[in-house]
Each structure stands twice: as C-alpha cells, then as structure tokens.
Amino acid sequence: MTDLNRRGLLAASAAGAAFGALPVARARAQAANTIRIGVLNDMSGLYRDVNGPGSVVCARQAVVDSGVTARGINVEIVAGDHQNRPDVGVNIARQWIDRDGVDVILDVPTSSVALAINTVVREKNKVFLNSSAATSDLTGAQCSPNTVHWTYDTYMLAKSTGGAMVRAGGDTWFFITADYAFGHALERDTANFVRAAGGRVLGQVRTPFPGTTDFSSFLVQAQASRAKVIGMANAGGDTINTIKQAAEFGITRRGVKLAALLMFISDVHALGLQTAQGLVCTETFYWDLNDRTRAFTSRVVPNMPQGLRPGMAQAGCYSAVLHYLKTVADMGAAQAKADGAATVARMKAMPTEDDAFGAGTIRADGRRLTPAYLFEVKAPNESRGAWDYYKLLQTTPGEEAFRPIAEGGCALVRS
Structure with a gap:
C-alpha cells in the first residue's frame, strides 16, 4: 500500500472516529451527505506518470470546481495502488466498499484490473468511473449499468x-x-x-x-x-x-x-x-488545445507531481468526477449513495460539460462520447x-x- 493510500485511509478513519463523538442524528445526517471516491490506479509502476498521484490531483480539483460543498455535500477522496494486478485491485475495491463506505471507484488503468473491478462494482451497486483502462469490452460484452467508460478505448x-x-x-x-x-x-x-x-x-x-x-x-x-x-x-x-x-x-x-x-x-x-x-x-485531451484546456491546466499544474502537465487519463478523472458530482447535487447525496445504477442512469440523462473536454454525452452502453x-x-x-x-x-x-x-x-x- 502506498503512502498516499495510507494517508487516504487514515483520513477516512479519522472522519469515522469523529462521527462517534457527534450526536447520533447529526452523525447520520453527515454520513448521508458524504460522498467517498476511491482513486484506484498505478501509483508506483510503469503507469505512474500516466495516472498515479496526478489523477488524485485532478479528482480533487473537480471537487473544488463542482461547488458541491457549498450545498452541504461533503466529498472525501482516498487513493490506492493496484500494482497492475487484478487480485490486488479487487481486494482494495472490496475493502473500500465494504469497510470504508466508498461510493465511487475512479480511474483504474490496466484493462484486466478494470474488468475485474467492473464486476465488483456491479455486484455492490456502486459507481465505476473508468478513465484509464482502454478495453472496448467495458461498453461491449461486459458493459454494466454501474459503469461509465470516460476517456478513450481501443x-x-x-x-x-x-x-x-x-x-x-x-x-x-x-x-x-x-x-x-x-x-x-x-x-x-x-x-x-x-x-x-x-x-x-x-x-x-x-x-x-x-x-x-x-x-x-x-x-x-x-x-x-x-x-x-x-x-x-x-x-x-x-x-x-x-x-x-x-x-x-x-x-x-x-x-x-x-x-x-x-x-x-x-x-x-x-x-x-x-x-x-x-x-x-x-x-x-491536450493541455494546449484551446483556452478552456489551458485554464483547466493552470488550475491543476501547481499540484501535479514533478511539474507534469495533465494527460488525457488524468483529465478524464477530473471530467468524470465533475459530472458525477453535478449528478449527485441534482438527485441528492443520500439517493446517489443508495443506488449506483440509478446514479449512472441519471448521469447518462445529463449532458456533460467541462473545461477539459467541452460538451459531450454518455450513451446507453456507458460510452462517454468526446472528439x-x-x-x-x-x-x-x-x-x-x-x-x-x-x-x-x-x-x-x-x-x-x-x-x-x-x-x-x-x-x-x-x-
């Protein structure tokens, strides 16, 4: 487990401890309005620069840009390293969902890992926002009502x-x-x-x-x-x-x-x-494509590791989280947490719009369309x-x- 993962899980644990000191009604209300997003990718291997901590930076920027905290919706982000191994990825995903209350799993490069996570998330009725796995099977034979395939495919x-x-x-x-x-x-x-x-x-x-x-x-x-x-x-x-x-x-x-x-x-x-x-x-996505992509890049570059510019997989994490949070604000956090498939259905019904990719739509098979x-x-x-x-x-x-x-x-x- 990476230091980033440990820090994320410790933060989640600290939040859970704080709940215990609150009056029961208040604690339940706060938990119902807290969305937990797990960024699962390669934090230390050959895809680190493609995904890694940069995806976490972009997801956090989406939380800021969404404005949901001003509407009483809390968002917590945790991160994990799946080491490009399906068994490791599945174990982290199950722990996040079953123990840590994670509502969304994000990113997931390495198609073999993504296909395994696709099954877990459907079983648990959570949400899978895939930005980085390329296999087109995610919107083909293995499509799921709980999954959106965001950025590119084979x-x-x-x-x-x-x-x-x-x-x-x-x-x-x-x-x-x-x-x-x-x-x-x-x-x-x-x-x-x-x-x-x-x-x-x-x-x-x-x-x-x-x-x-x-x-x-x-x-x-x-x-x-x-x-x-x-x-x-x-x-x-x-x-x-x-x-x-x-x-x-x-x-x-x-x-x-x-x-x-x-x-x-x-x-x-x-x-x-x-x-x-x-x-x-x-x-x-290319950071220097137009004024909007440059504006998005200027917001995330100060926090990107090693001065990297965001790539399309990392920008996809931003775009996917932003649209998801717009959907949560539209339908309510409690309902979004309770039914992942219903949340994805609402995401498909709403047009996408952001600085990284501009306007887009999500098809019935979960494929997000972008130029x-x-x-x-x-x-x-x-x-x-x-x-x-x-x-x-x-x-x-x-x-x-x-x-x-x-x-x-x-x-x-x-x-």
Missing part, C-alpha cells in the same frame, strides 16, 4: 491512429503487444481496421506484462517480418522503452514506421522531442516552449470516433 485508438497509418501507405503491420486484456483488445481492433482497408498483418509477438524492459528481441522479429508499420499495442513505460530501443536500432531510418497506438503526453516528455518527433498518436484528436509530435525546432509537443492533424467527432452502439453487443442496448 476501438477509437485503432480507428484514429491505425486508420491514419494505413491511409498513409502503411498496409503491412507487425504488432508488439502487451500480453494482457488491453494489449489483446488494441491489437484486435487495429488489425480489424488494417484488414478492412486492404492491409495485411504479417505477425505479432506478445510481451510479458508487467516487468518487460528489454524489447530488443521483439523488435528484431518485427524488423525481420519486413512490415511497413510496427504497431505498439502497449502503453506507458512499455511504449517509452519500445520507442527508445527502436531508435537505438535505427529501425525508422530504414523506412519502417512506428505506430504508437496509445501514447500520452508524459510519454513524449520522457522520450524527448528528438526521439519522439514525427510519431502520430490519438488523444482526447478524438490525431496529433503528430513536433520536431524540436517546431516547439515554442515547455510541453509544446503536439500539432493537430485531424479531429473526429465523438459520434464517429467510437464504435457504433449497435456493434458492441452490450446487453443494455435495446435492439
């Missing part, structure tokens, strides 16, 4: 980045794939778009997850296939290491393109523009200053970016 990433690479002539592919649910889904969805466009998949290799740092043998296999595009169906530290080692091997100098199917601005920062320049990626932006990483001489990393290539409206609702196989969708 279908959208495959269609935007993969589709762009094929249109640019990359009609033969080799995949380097993280060997768990996320990597499999991203490879599957991208391969479908490649084949639909008349391209071919020449091969793939599955890399152990977590813990792989040496991608040299996988890159040698990819190069030997003579594919025009090496698709990286991985994320975070794995993506960074794959790109760095590909550069060391001089792979791109031989005309092979790298497709960063899921890349975050923190990854670009870690790589540096000299190495990352020319890479194409898809995000739904997808295809970016190219700038060359060093194109950057105007710190964190000026992207130039916009194209924008796909949310209604077109994500999988059509009828194709997902979600049982919540009426045929």
Whole structure:
C-alpha cells in the first residue's frame, strides 16, 4: 500500500472516529451527505506518470470546481495502488466498499484490473468511473449499468491512429503487444481496421506484462517480418522503452514506421522531442488545445507531481468526477449513495460539460462520447516552449470516433 493510500485511509478513519463523538442524528445526517471516491490506479509502476498521484490531483480539483460543498455535500477522496494486478485491485475495491463506505471507484488503468473491478462494482451497486483502462469490452460484452467508460478505448485508438497509418501507405503491420486484456483488445481492433482497408498483418509477438524492459528481441522479429508499420499495442513505460530501443536500432531510418497506438503526453516528455518527433498518436485531451484546456491546466499544474502537465487519463478523472458530482447535487447525496445504477442512469440523462473536454454525452452502453484528436509530435525546432509537443492533424467527432452502439453487443442496448 502506498503512502498516499495510507494517508487516504487514515483520513477516512479519522472522519469515522469523529462521527462517534457527534450526536447520533447529526452523525447520520453527515454520513448521508458524504460522498467517498476511491482513486484506484498505478501509483508506483510503469503507469505512474500516466495516472498515479496526478489523477488524485485532478479528482480533487473537480471537487473544488463542482461547488458541491457549498450545498452541504461533503466529498472525501482516498487513493490506492493496484500494482497492475487484478487480485490486488479487487481486494482494495472490496475493502473500500465494504469497510470504508466508498461510493465511487475512479480511474483504474490496466484493462484486466478494470474488468475485474467492473464486476465488483456491479455486484455492490456502486459507481465505476473508468478513465484509464482502454478495453472496448467495458461498453461491449461486459458493459454494466454501474459503469461509465470516460476517456478513450481501443476501438477509437485503432480507428484514429491505425486508420491514419494505413491511409498513409502503411498496409503491412507487425504488432508488439502487451500480453494482457488491453494489449489483446488494441491489437484486435487495429488489425480489424488494417484488414478492412486492404492491409495485411504479417505477425505479432506478445510481451510479458508487467516487468518487460528489454524489447530488443521483439523488435528484431518485427524488423525481420519486413512490415511497413510496427504497431505498439502497449502503453506507458512499455511504449517509452519500445520507442527508445527502436531508435537505438535505427529501425525508422530504414523506412519502417512506428505506430504508437496509445501514447500520452508524459510519454513524449520522457522520450524527448528528438526521439519522439514525427510519431502520430490519438488523444482526447491536450493541455494546449484551446483556452478552456489551458485554464483547466493552470488550475491543476501547481499540484501535479514533478511539474507534469495533465494527460488525457488524468483529465478524464477530473471530467468524470465533475459530472458525477453535478449528478449527485441534482438527485441528492443520500439517493446517489443508495443506488449506483440509478446514479449512472441519471448521469447518462445529463449532458456533460467541462473545461477539459467541452460538451459531450454518455450513451446507453456507458460510452462517454468526446472528439478524438490525431496529433503528430513536433520536431524540436517546431516547439515554442515547455510541453509544446503536439500539432493537430485531424479531429473526429465523438459520434464517429467510437464504435457504433449497435456493434458492441452490450446487453443494455435495446435492439
């Protein structure tokens, strides 16, 4: 358990102790008006910069911006490190819900962990606001009335980045794939778009997850296939290491393109523009996209770890919590706490609106629709200053970016 997790749980315990000193009626009223949000992510591993403490910062900013405390609604945030392991994530989630009265579980990168949490939250009738797991199965075969999938998914990433690479002539592919649910889904969805466009998949290799740092043998296999595009169906530290080692091997100098199917601005920062320049990626948020994204960023940057700018997963935590709290204010905290599925249904009925993503909607399958932006990483001489990393290539409206609702196989969708 991380120090952040311990501090969060101690805070919750202290609050519980304080309740005991209050008159019973007052204590019950205060508990009924207290919403507890658990930020569950990777606080110490390869996704720390993508999620980690930055997601907690963004969730706290949403509480401030929501104004719910002025309306008598208390909000407490706790944090936990699932270590990218489903068993650890499930244990934390059950403890939070059963012992600590957590009403919402937020963030949850690593698709295998998110799919497990999806089941727990539905069983307990709480709310799951997923910002960081990419598997499109969360709004497909494993959709839930208690879950909203907020920021991105494998279908959208495959269609935007993969589709762009094929249109640019990359009609033969080799995949380097993280060997768990996320990597499999991203490879599957991208391969479908490649084949639909008349391209071919020449091969793939599955890399152990977590813990792989040496991608040299996988890159040698990819190069030997003579594919025009090496698709990286991985994320975070794995993506960074794959790109760095590909550069060391001089792979791109031989005309092979790298497709960063899921890349975050923190990854670009870690790589540096000299190495990352020319890479194409898809995000739904960029801190310097417009005046509103810059305003949001200015509010959270003072509290972000190591001076990082918020990435789309962290911005998704802000947006999801803000909309949830607007819903709680609309329906009342006691009712929201009592019935997670009813709260999610009310969230779907209300349009979303915030500085990070602008206007949006939530579909019946739990998919939050937001535009997808295809970016190219700038060359060093194109950057105007710190964190000026992207130039916009194209924008796909949310209604077109994500999988059509009828194709997902979600049982919540009426045929």
